[in-house]
Amino acid sequence: MKMTFRWYGNGNDSVSLEQIKQIPGVEGIVWALHNEPVGNIWPMEKILEIQKDASKYNLNIDVVESVNVHEDIKLGLPTRDLYIENYKKTIENLGKVGVKVICYNFMPIFDWTRTDLYKKLDDGSTALFYEKSKVEFEGVNPLVLIKEISEGSKGYTMPGWEPEKFERLEKLFLAYKNINEEKLWENLKYFLEQIIPVAELNGIKMAIHPDDPPWSIFGLPRIITCGENLERLLNLVDSKSNGITLCSGSLGSNPKNNIPDIIRRYNERIPFAHIRNIKIYENGDFIETSHRSCDGSLDITEIVKAFNERNYEGYIRPDHGRHIWNEKCRPGYGLYDRALGIMYILGIWDILEKNKY
Structure with a gap:
């Protein structure tokens, strides 16, 4: 298991590479x-700049998250071939600097979705929160909600919520009126058939991120939602370069998804994993918590154990953390709670390793 830490770049992150280097066990950045x-x-010059910055602290840049997929590809528009060719060239450029994994997603319009970026917890910390009734009731205006969420980002750019996308939201929602789940599967297959051979040639594994949350929102189709659909994804193009980013919090927000079982079943096709905990309420709302199993609804100990049983050699990072000790940071991506999460995960791993002998 190789521990990594997500970093958004100089001037775009409250956490520095110097701080990341001081977290025990961290080998690289996810960028x-x-x-x-x-x-x-x-561009190669920008890629090399990241490599140069990371190398100063002896951190690898093996994992990229994310090379986002253009909406025209997801929609299956005639222009998709241009964007797929650009994607291939990006894969080739990343291969030149030794990138091993590219995380991406195929969620229509948006990446992850939350309704409150700084919801207060009982201990006084704040965390990302999903309030089901704000998103999943008839007549909800997604444009209003999305504006509220983006304004709560405190000036940080949020992946999957690119500002230029806001200018054409209405047109995008209209375009997806003609896209159901089966059509989205077709468009994903077309994309993978084009890029996976390029990934293979460049020694890179593509790792799709599950939908977050793993169900339809705003009437948009979502397909990377459960074990059955992960199986279908892997069979679209049967290659070791066609893999999964196992995100415990994304899949785990649906209690029907048994994360340890999914890990044990698909371990060889999971080059990258996000480990985080969430607390799921009876009404379907959920909130990010500390990584400790007892603080949320997911058994993080059992999740780490599943990886350990399979002698997992891929990359892992702590996912969303709480905002603690008055830290001013990007929503979900402060230093302190994620660093605590790393120590919790590595503590479990070390005990499991010791007990093998």
């Missing part, structure tokens, strides 16, 4: 060119 418009080819 992206967040200011590069979706659909563009990632």
Whole structure:
């Protein structure tokens, strides 16, 4: 298991590379060119700049999260071929600097969705929160809700919520009126058939991120939601370069998804994993918690154990953390709680390793 830490870049993150280097066990950063418009080819000079910055602290750049997929690809528009060609060239450029994993998602319009970025917990910390009734009732105006959420970001850019997308939200929602789940599957298959051979040639594993949350919102189709659909995804293109980002919090927000079982079943096709805990309420709302099993609804100990049983050699990072000790940071991505999460995960792993002998 290789521990990593997500970093948004100089000037775009409250956490520095110097601080990341001081977290025990961290070997690399999980990064992206967040200011590069979706659909563009990632320039080598910008990629090399990240590599140079990370190398100063002996941190690898093996994992990229994310090379976002242009909406025209998801919609299956005639223009998708141009954006797929650009995606291929980005894969080639990343292969030149030794990138091993590219995380991406196929969620229509939005990446993750929450209704409150700083919901207060009983201990006084704040965390990302999903209030089901605000999103999943008839007549909800997604444009109003989305504006409220984006205004709560405290000035940080949020992946999957690119500002240029807001300018054409109404048109995008209209375009997806003709896209159901089966059509989205077709468009994903078309995309994977084009890019997986390029990933193979460049020694890169593509790792799709589950939908967050793993069900339809705003009437949009979502397909990476459960074990059955992960199986279908892997069979679209049967290649070791076609893999999964196992996100415990995304899949785990649906209690029907047994995360340890999914890990044991698909371990060889999980090059990258996010580990986080959430507390699920009876009405379907959920909130991010500390990584400790007893603080949320997911058994993080059992999740780590599932990876350990399979001698997992992929990359892992702590996912969303609470905002604690008055830290001013990007929603869900402060230093302190994620660092605590790393120590919890590694503590479990070390005990499991010791007990093997």
